[in-house]
Amino acid sequence: MKFADVRSKRSTGDRPDTHPAEGLAASIRGLTVSLERDGARSEVLRGVDLDVGRGEIVGLVGESGSGKSVLALSMMGLLPQASRPRTHGSIEIAGVDVLNSAPSELRDLRRHELGVIFQDPMTSLNPTMRVGTQISEVSHDRETSLQLMTSVGIPDPELRFRVFPHELSGGLRQRVMTAIAVAGRPSLIIADEPTTALDVTVQAQVLELLADLRDTFGCSVVLITHDLAVAAQIADRIAVLYAGRVAELGPVAEMLRRPTHPYTVGLLSSRLSLETPRNLPLTTLKPETATPAERMLGCAYHSRCPLADEKCSREQPPLAPVALGADATLLHERSCWRSVAQVQALAHSRAPVDTVLRSESRQLSEAGESVRLDDVHVRFVLKSGARHREEVHALRGVDLTVGAGESLSIVGESGSGKSTLLRVVAGLIPPTSGAVHVGNKGAQMVFQDAGSSLTPWLTVGELLRERLRPLRLGSAEVQRRLDLALTTIGLPAGIANARPSELSGGQKQRVALARATVIPPSVLLCDEPTSALDASLAASVLNLIRELRSAFAMTVIFVTHDLSVARLMGDQIAVMTQGQIVEMGPATDVIERPEHPYTRSLLASVPTIEVTTS
């Protein structure tokens, strides 16, 4: 196998021949889907061609809005009726014409040929039905269900059979979801972001499980993800989707070693890894400037593409095979007008696609520390229901000092206490015992879900004015501060009249940052502010936080589950687990010479793209 070398964390084993010509699990031809949203109809998928071979794992990669989830729903025949879907083209799975079959035929198809794993196992499992029953709905008998639970790696299946989903950990829930997906012995499993809601260590296990299932049951897998590295872990082929079209499609090794579409190049270069230079601004893709109508005309990517010329904005490039030399056994296709040589020159230049200049002049104020925690403990009493009282020791004696102007990244998995620690510093949770000191200008916080942290009925301007009100400034001064804050954050002044619902995800997070820094605080607290954003947007928000930090000489405490982000955002990294800081030190030391075994296991689970040239 030619591309075994990129599957760094898996043994390749004996896998079925994955050549698509040798029988197909699914065949999609010219698929166009349009959906109605708020009365406006838009084409979400535009002429998608995709084959999934028997026993093949196809990674479907794209950012939010690329249409990857709609493609998954189309394949299942489950497009939301409320959106009045209109479809053209064809989808054939196991001899069934998915787009033109009766509901009962589609039900049979789903029951016998398809297995599905959704993103969030907490909401995707029925909260009021026992786990075993949910599996048995598909497998139809208890014995088979127990066997399935064993084969997806659920310990004590007899015991777990009778529990409800909320009594399981996130990883086990996703295993239950997986057991349901394989219970009908499907020929095709569709996994829609199956690891996005999970911790890195669990993510690695679930990916491993998916690959094992393919090997054991011989089923095909469509793995949908926004992260190229996740797809690269187990996929045989990758399809990169952009604005409802396949931008590039090919074998994993080829795609990673020699990407032939500028968007793939952009995705690869804007991906944050443990090797991303720390002292340079992060590479971001150019933001979209074209209107949807303009994008429909030519190549959808043209307004962001560094190589685009006039033709790209006029004519839509077809998906065509790439001539890459005689050794390519699997078809490698792309839709781009520019030559492969040009694209590869772009890839090899390693030059940032679009660089935001940043002044690295950090004025470390002489005054010592900005945040100090002495032996902080936090205990919660969880009252779940009337009779059960459970005490959670969220922080167990945390000592922490962060100097003024310094930045600290706190890394840990869900339940490690990292968010609690942040809330204690913000003053949102009083410590059960211990002392908390924060610099005299106080703390401000930026949350993960910017959308829900902005009051929906206030305009951006009102949100910012609200923060300035205690200063009792004149209206001219308020306006000046407001304009300044928006300029600093890189948003046009006109956005002051917009409400949060009119903003994009990246803009919302920028507004949240503007609100936090319109009066510069002593310390800016960031709780996973980028984990809900696409890679390129995330990078631009991270750049912004770094800029704000040097502009205002603020202390930044950045909480994340992602070690590569932690390494980029913190001078120091603190690793937390079970309410304690188990390791803390300069970022490079922690990453390159981890001392605590927990840090090492976190590092080992980070999905990486290792391109080895053979």
Add this chain to the structure above:
Amino acid sequence: MLKFIVRRLGSSLVLILVLSAIIFLLQEITPGDPVRAYIGLNASPEAVAAARESLGLNSPLPLRYLHFLGRLLHGDLGVSFRTHRSVVSDLGDFLPATAELVTVAFVFALVLGILFAVSGALRWWGTSVLRGLLLVLATGPSFLLALGGIVLFYSRLGWLPGGDRGANASGPTGFLMIDSLLHGDVAQWATALQHLVLPALALAIAPAIAIGRILRASLETTMNADHVRTARAKGLSEGAVLGGHVVRNSIGPALSMAGLQLGFMFAGVVVVEQIFSWPGIGNYLARSIPVSDFPAIAAVTLVLGTIYIIANALVDLLQAAADPRLNL
């Protein structure tokens, strides 16, 4: 689960005690002399003093409350000043009629509420007509509905009787519709039903809308939930999706609304029973209030309050049974 039941029932008991204390205190501070009400305005001062003593009205307050509780526990709710009969036997006469009326009204409210909730999903024109009609009717207060019902179905059309239960209960349950069947008297059963329809509908319409709205909203939310998408992805039929994955997850809010509405219905019977001359406790209460018949008022209040508390405790238990996340 058992522990949860015990706790929930325990807290209901505490609530009932609090209710009894409040009733007792109200009785204490209300102007109007119960003794005068009992023995008449023209009685001599000596007779008043003697009656006061014999009614136990001279002991200190906490002691009188304990007495009050003690008598409650023995099923002694005192003697009505108005009817001069034991309040318990009065209640025995009037409560079954009210219980039957409210039970039938509650069933109507549930049926109409469920129809209201699913009318959008059912593709039959009649359901949306029904929904519109219910919405219009619910804008009127229950006494107006009752009067309108009498004018239309009794005076004009003559389809339904205009009041009364149609017969006297002859035991053993006090529910005419059950007793008549026990006695094999189908004609009486039909009469009883005819007499029940109008007052029960007048009571049921507003609660039906309240229950229906809540149920409709939670059904809609659940239908769009991720786990319902999972159920469809399993290839289950729409019936299995609804029965297995939707109903249980959306019943909770409707249950608590139904519990509240059951309580309101018992309060609403005072007006409706007056209009339909229904021989129930609403009517009894309406006649006791003008003459400050405290034992009667206190007893009715206590009974209604207790029913309300028990109904809500039952709702909590049902909700816990429906949603395992609540009691774990």
